[in-house]
Amino acid sequence: MNNYGESNGDSNVHEKQVEGHDHCENGDGSDNRVILGIDGGTTSTVCVCIPLFSSSKSLPNPTPILGRAVSGCSNHNSVGEIFPSHVKLYVQNDAVAALASGTMGKLHGCVLIAGTGCISYGFAEDGREARASGAGPVLGDWGSGYGIAAKALTAVIRAHDGRGPQTMLTNKILKALSLSSPDELIGWTYADPSWARIAALVPEVVSCAEACDQVATKILVDAVQDLALSVKAVVQRLHLCGEDGNGSFPVVMVGGVLEANRTWDIGKEVMKCIQEQFPGAHPIRPQVEPAVGAALLAWNFLMKESTGNSHS
């Protein structure tokens, strides 16, 4: 299996494949062949199996899941490639599978992922692609969970050494980390450079913003601007909004930062900000997991291939 480059701070693998079983039509338009959608990473791997509806124009909704399995690492550097040669294999960036999980396999529109890292990735109808952000913390992904939490930690240090205003973040974060002084944050950040460990503080920042702390609120408002800007940059480069700027296109919203479901709803604010410039942007929160997105993507690839073959 292949390990794809960086996107949102996590290297994932998405593979869609078709087992070459006998072609035997069932009553529902499927045959005995299947598609496996795989969301694979260094920590864990999710695999779902859906039937191959080869004669359908569109998939049934909800997508029928024949089976689902979770296992460990699928980094090909660790475990090697394990598929027999007759399996058709498609490998894509995890942002592409995330987009497909919201658009039921169609590659059109933009996906915004904001978890530990963040990335915006889009496809135009003609197949052109563009991305923004997703370059990692050194290169300024400030709307990511890591970015938000690092700014909050910085605000605590600044309040402590006299450079910034006092903030509720100090007590909230020290309590969450069982530390007794902001000075101890320096050792805490040096002890373990894991971005996910820092990003885990986002709920504390949201709590403080909900309690009207001005420092926390500014951090979230800036993150909203940053995340919206990533989507806007992709939309503009791909002209997803059409000639008049009012064209309709989906924005698939994925990741813990956008799924907060709190009073201070980062995802909702990001969409508001995008729609001020592009009123045709409509948000989609995926109803299926990325592995299903990968399977739907594979189904779409196969349909295109078979259409191409029947025309030739």
Added chain:
Amino acid sequence: MNNYGESNGDSNVHEKQVEGHDHCENGDGSDNRVILGIDGGTTSTVCVCIPLFSSSKSLPNPTPILGRAVSGCSNHNSVGEIFPSHVKLYVQNDAVAALASGTMGKLHGCVLIAGTGCISYGFAEDGREARASGAGPVLGDWGSGYGIAAKALTAVIRAHDGRGPQTMLTNKILKALSLSSPDELIGWTYADPSWARIAALVPEVVSCAEACDQVATKILVDAVQDLALSVKAVVQRLHLCGEDGNGSFPVVMVGGVLEANRTWDIGKEVMKCIQEQFPGAHPIRPQVEPAVGAALLAWNFLMKESTGNSHS
């Protein structure tokens, strides 16, 4: 030898010691005893030897250096303690030795170090201490060399993916790193997390600002504000500026970012910004290296001790 905590991103050791030779007065007020000033770190260690002027009120200027030696690591975890028990040993944060290198051993005023990292450290006449910044890159030392260069790299990525304005930084930095596209910066930053490697790009940012690039100029202006704010926070907490805010105090300026000596002079701008609020702040650029500062500091400690003894 002791390894002191973090200050400007580099852990250094400063030790001042007096060899217990026979006390035998020379014509110049010194005797045969000496002070060793040591600026020790993980990579290299500088040691200077000055005579102990036990009967003088002040040291001769320039300080007579009897000897100077450079060697490798002096991290006590690696090489252990090597001094005989009769040697008096003082260990201080490297920011303290840097302050002493500008004030000829007197601990009063504020030092601002801006190299790969940055820190502001101050002492009041009554011995109170305060610091600001110096918490590392995760915790927002944006005026440091690392901070300036990381912002410049971010600006290149943002110009490339459509989130930010075009900037001269793109060509300048890609050329300096022998890369052909901004996309390659992602791999470049992931390849080696060393802060010093990123901070080495500061001269490229200064060049672009000197050529009136607006993005580079804004990065430097923000860094100036950040560095000045670190000093101001220390000055305010220690009341270095006196009751009326106009009191005189030294600001010792150390580190590559402040010693640029370019048309766009970061250090000069930082001082201007400090003096707008505290007109009594006067800049000192040390004429001696930190190891000499450490020796001068040791001399001052000894004079205080002997004065204390003669009064008791």
